Amino acid sequence: MVMETDVLIIGAGPAGLAAAYETASRGLDVTIVDESISKGGQLCQQTQILRTLPSPFLAMRGYELANTLINQLDEFSVRYLLGHRMIGTYKDGSIGITDETNVFPVNPKKIIVATGAAEKAVPFPKWTLPGVITVGAAQTLVNRDFVTPGKNAVIIGSSDFAMDVAIQLSDVGVNIIGIVESLPKILARDAEKTEHIMQRSIPLYLRSSIKEARGNGEVEEIDIQFPDRIMTEKVDLVCVDGGRTPILDAFYQLGCSFGFQEELGGWLPQYNEFLQTDCKDVFLAGNAAGISSQGALLITGRIPGVRVCEELNIISKQEAEHERASHWKELENLEAKLFPEKWEARLNHIKNYANPLLKDQFIS
Amino acid sequence: MDKTTIICRCEEINCEEIEEAIGHDARTFDDIKRLTRCGMGPCQAKICISLVADVIHEQTGSHLHEIPLPRMRMPISPIKLETLATNSTTFSSVKSVMDEVELEEGKVR
Amino acid sequence: MESSYETVVIGGGVVGNSIAYHLSERYQEGILVLDKKYPMTGTSGSTQAWVWVHNKTPSWYAEFSMYSAELYPYLSKKIGDVEYKRTGGLSPFFAEKDREKAKQLADSYRKIGIKIKVLSREEVLEKEPSINPNVAGATYSSIDGNVNPFRLIDMYMRAAKKNGVQYSTYNKVTSIEKQNGTFMVTSDKKTYVCKNLILAGGTWSRELGNLLGIDIPVNQLRGQIIVTEPLKPFLNYTISGLRQAINGEVLIGYSMEKAGFDRSTTLDVIQETANMAVHYVPSLRKAKIVRAFSGIRAMPEDGFPILGKVPGHENLYVAATHSGVTLSPLIGTLLTELILDGETSVPIDRYSLSRFA
Ligand SMILES: Cc1cc2nc3c(=O)[nH]c(=O)nc-3n(C[C@H](O)[C@H](O)[C@H](O)COP(=O)(O)OP(=O)(O)OC[C@H]3O[C@@H](n4cnc5c(N)ncnc54)[C@H](O)[C@@H]3O)c2cc1C
Ligand SMILES: Cc1cc2nc3c(=O)[nH]c(=O)nc-3n(C[C@H](O)[C@H](O)[C@H](O)COP(=O)(O)OP(=O)(O)OC[C@H]3O[C@@H](n4cnc5c(N)ncnc54)[C@H](O)[C@@H]3O)c2cc1C
Ligand code: FES
Numbered sequence: 001m002v003m004e005t006d007v008l009i010i011g012a013g014p015a016g017l018a019a020a021y022e023t024a025s026r027g028l029d030v031t032i033v034d035e036s037i038s039k040g041g042q043l044c045q046q047t048q049i050l051r052t053l054p055s056p057f058l059a060m061r062g063y064e065l066a067n068t069l070i071n072q073l074d075e076f077s078v079r080y081l082l083g084h085r086m087i088g089t090y091k092d093g094s095i096g097i098t099d100e101t102n103v104f105p106v107n108p109k110k111i112i113v114a115t116g117a118a119e120k121a122v123p124f125p126k127w128t129l130p131g132v133i134t135v136g137a138a139q140t141l142v143n144r145d146f147v148t149p150g151k152n153a154v155i156i157g158s159s160d161f162a163m164d165v166a167i168q169l170s171d172v173g174v175n176i177i178g179i180v181e182s183l184p185k186i187l188a189r190d191a192e193k194t195e196h197i198m199q200r201s202i203p204l205y206l207r208s209s210i211k212e213a214r215g216n217g218e219v220e221e222i223d224i225q226f227p228d229r230i231m232t233e234k235v236d237l238v239c240v241d242g243g244r245t246p247i248l249d250a251f252y253q254l255g256c257s258f259g260f261q262e263e264l265g266g267w268l269p270q271y272n273e274f275l276q277t278d279c280k281d282v283f284l285a286g287n288a289a290g291i292s293s294q295g296a297l298l299i300t301g302r303i304p305g306v307r308v309c310e311e312l313n314i315i316s317k318q319e320a321e322h323e324r325a326s327h328w329k330e331l332e333n334l335e336a337k338l339f340p341e342k343w344e345a346r347l348n349h350i351k352n353y354a355n356p357l358l359k360d361q362f363i364s
Numbered sequence: 365m366d367k368t369t370i371i372c373r374c375e376e377i378n379c380e381e382i383e384e385a386i387g388h389d390a391r392t393f394d395d396i397k398r399l400t401r402c403g404m405g406p407c408q409a410k411i412c413i414s415l416v417a418d419v420i421h422e423q424t425g426s427h428l429h430e431i432p433l434p435r436m437r438m439p440i441s442p443i444k445l446e447t448l449a450t451n452s453t454t455f456s457s458v459k460s461v462m463d464e465v466e467l468e469e470g471k472v473r
Numbered sequence: 474m475e476s477s478y479e480t481v482v483i484g485g486g487v488v489g490n491s492i493a494y495h496l497s498e499r500y501q502e503g504i505l506v507l508d509k510k511y512p513m514t515g516t517s518g519s520t521q522a523w524v525w526v527h528n529k530t531p532s533w534y535a536e537f538s539m540y541s542a543e544l545y546p547y548l549s550k551k552i553g554d555v556e557y558k559r560t561g562g563l564s565p566f567f568a569e570k571d572r573e574k575a576k577q578l579a580d581s582y583r584k585i586g587i588k589i590k591v592l593s594r595e596e597v598l599e600k601e602p603s604i605n606p607n608v609a610g611a612t613y614s615s616i617d618g619n620v621n622p623f624r625l626i627d628m629y630m631r632a633a634k635k636n637g638v639q640y641s642t643y644n645k646v647t648s649i650e651k652q653n654g655t656f657m658v659t660s661d662k663k664t665y666v667c668k669n670l671i672l673a674g675g676t677w678s679r680e681l682g683n684l685l686g687i688d689i690p691v692n693q694l695r696g697q698i699i700v701t702e703p704l705k706p707f708l709n710y711t712i713s714g715l716r717q718a719i720n721g722e723v724l725i726g727y728s729m730e731k732a733g734f735d736r737s738t739t740l741d742v743i744q745e746t747a748n749m750a751v752h753y754v755p756s757l758r759k760a761k762i763v764r765a766f767s768g769i770r771a772m773p774e775d776g777f778p779i780l781g782k783v784p785g786h787e788n789l790y791v792a793a794t795h796s797g798v799t800l801s802p803l804i805g806t807l808l809t810e811l812i813l814d815g816e817t818s819v820p821i822d823r824y825s826l827s828r829f830a
């Protein structure tokens with residue numbers, strides 16, 4: 001009952017779909033697993049316009065990009081295992097997938113892990129009260145489930161992501177009481193977003209942080225700490241942006257080694273310029289390979305796709321090298337400009353490929 | 365961090381309890397987990413992992429990259445026993461205690 | 474931290490900690506416990522933690538285990554709540570042919586004073602209604618139970634520290650030398666001098682022995698356990714193969730594989746363990762498994778504990794065993810007697826390392 005396939009991709013988010021295009025369009029037999037019943041990953045609920053995408057994509061909204069990536073696979077034979085998830089590995093290295101009725105092994109020639117990122121929590125007294133959620137959760141409620149999560153909200157954090165969510169909440173009628181940022185400046189790189197926020201007269205509180213939340217059974221009030229005073233606000237929604245970190249479980253079970261790059265989200269699998277981990281047949285893509293911008297993530301799906309084709313002798317070494325060079329060039333264009341520190345960290349990470357901080361995790 | 369702040373929401377472990385474990389020389393997430401149950405809840409540490417690292421960093425001054433990743437476990441997310449089970453009743457490496465009782469010349473050894 | 478000690482214990486698992494604690498009841502100064510990582514990172518942190526007597530064979534080994542189980546209630550009084558529960562132990566069998574074996578087990582135990590009952594199908598189902606109704610019978614003993622291994626070690630450590638025992642963790646012992654009647658124990662951090670040295674390195678005992686040129690024939694035997702989400706209390710007994718912890722989680726597993734020091738879990742064994750679970754207790758079908766873990770048992774070559782003096786080496790002691798949770802109170806007690814009084818209240822000659830010579 002073992003399922004065989006050339007390429008198994010874990011995660012049908014933008015990175016997984018980009019990797020699928022590289023491999024399936026060249027004729028490989030590709031299987032994509034996603035625990036969700038729909039394709040597109042976390043892109044589906046993103047309504048903001050993405051401006052810096054790699055060619056051939058023009059600026060478009062997040063969900064439009066998701067649809068584009070899905071549609072361009074239509075003409076190729078791709079096996080989708082939606083509502084399926086990877087739960088672990090067998091002794092012989094095959095991957096254990098469940099459809100919630102059974103667990104079965106899949107034995108791919110190559111595996112590309114594109115499991116994305118998780119949002120980090122932000123701790124303060126009573127952060128576990130209902131009504132305190134992550135910015136991503138707020139976005140999902142508003143744009144996917146069409147639920148308005150509150151009337152009066154405060155946003156903790158001022159990254160591009162937090163700003164987008166503030167705008168998206170405000171669009172559906174949530175009153176944004178303020179955006180709270182502990183640093184002396186706004187973190188968002190996209191100045192247009194800050195402008196939008198200003199236009200809507202949403203207050204930006206710099207050098208401030210949340211001191212505590214209060215409420216009986218749900219959040220009712222928060223204290224915002226400024227250098228010189230405390231401000232109390234009545235709210236029923238607190239959206240926190242604690243940053244994101246790569247989801248590593250699949251890599252851990254596959255036996256990959258790990259390193260650390262603060263700018264890319266902390267711990268992440270070791271990989272080389274092919275986006276190949278130190279387990280020979282295991283590749284990675286997307287936010288799992290370091291938190292970056294949407295445009296950059298697509299390219300991190302293409303790079304391992306090309307290498308897989310090369311290793312499976314679908315394309316020649318020259319062609320692969322040519323493709324690779326152009327992908328890296330484009331990645332540099334997209335990443336180095338907007339997030340120079342991420343680009344630095346990525347190059348550093350690749351340089352440290354042979355020196356993982358954590359390896360042989362199962363040997364005691 | 366305020367001592368009463370919850371760090372592990374699944375197991376309701378607060379900052380003070382984590383700090384106490386660190387006071388007993390716990391240095392990694394897994395050390396703290398075994399002492400306090402922090403991280404053993406339904407989310408299997410997915411929420412508290414980074415919060416604990418921050419407390420360790422705050423208390424010991426270790427850099428975040430010096431605080432090892434916790435051990436990650438199968439199943440990657442929870443799964444029903446009946447889904448895992450293949451319903452076979454022959455076991456190869458799983459033993460029954462009775463099988464282990466050894467008889468010698470018809471007598472318990 | 475000083476560098477000169479009366480006694481150094483290498484290994485901060487359940488065995489090393491019990492020895493350190495029991496020693497500290499008798500003398501308060503000069504005890505150091507060294508661990509290459511942190512207590513509980515070894516096998517003691519990945520165990521079922523049954524306190525289990527029944528179906529241990531031969532009967533002299535069951536008797537030894539019984540003495541240790543008998544110490545548990547008293548130990549909890551001394552060091553604090555370790556969530557020890559004497560639930561009684563149930564070993565179900567599903568084939569009628571096993572009844573004869575069960576009866577013989579009960580017979581041979583009667584002679585040493587361990588009461589085992591062989592239960593009929595109806596009796597099993599009356600005691601434990603959740604067991605598969607296809608069960609043929611079970612052996613039952615009231616002395617078996619289980620303990621929370623994390624609490625146990627934490628409490629041993631707290632009590633030992635209160636009595637003055639020192640701990641140095643993340644401090645691996647890398648060489649040991651004997652000079653003028655004292656041991657020089659060199660570790661990652663420092664060299665310690667001591668009179669008595671106790672090797673409690675669990676599954677790493679062979680490696681520790683090598684540092685002194687001694688052969689401690691301990692091999693590795695992996696076990697994998699799966700754990701459910703917390704469920705309403707519904708299991709009354711410690712069943713061989715599964716038990717419910719105080720917080721409601723059910724720990725399931727009794728597997729054995731040779732995998733060296735590899736502590737990974739595999740879906741092969743996890744799925745087989747799931748089969749066992751639904752076969753034994755069908756109502757577990759709907760329960761969710763939230764994690765699996767594996768541990769490496771220290772398995773002495775003949776399967777029995779290695780305890781006591783190391784022949785030919787004055788003031789050198791070893792304690793390496795499987796079932797270390799069950800045996801820890803007794804091992805701690807007896808090694809303390811051996812070190813301080815030169816003899817033990819329960820004979821341990823049978824467990825001497827010399828038997829392998
Ligand atoms: C709720 C949420 C909202 C976000 N909103 C924004 C935003 O507004 N702006 C922004 O820049 N970034 C946002 N992000 C970050 C997001 O990671 C990226 O936008 C982008 O979607 C990453 O693409 P990816 O392909 O790497 O991963 P994802 O899009 O996250 O796709 C990963 C896929 O892998 C699947 N998966 C994971 N583990 C398994 C498994 N074991 N078995 C099977 N399938 C698995 C998941 O179901 C998911 O569909 C958000 C993230 C989250 C969680
Ligand atoms: C799956 C499983 C189920 C089990 N179920 C039960 C059960 O139900 N009941 C029961 O009684 N027993 C059970 N056992 C066995 C029991 O857990 C062990 O016998 C017991 O934990 C051994 O304790 P220990 O202190 O000897 O070993 P450990 O806990 O492994 O301690 C040894 C310590 O020595 C340290 N060490 C090693 N080398 C060095 C060095 N060079 N320098 C410094 N430190 C060093 C290690 O870091 C380690 O902490 C089970 C075991 C497994 C794997
Ligand atoms: S928050 Fe700690 S285990 Fe879930």
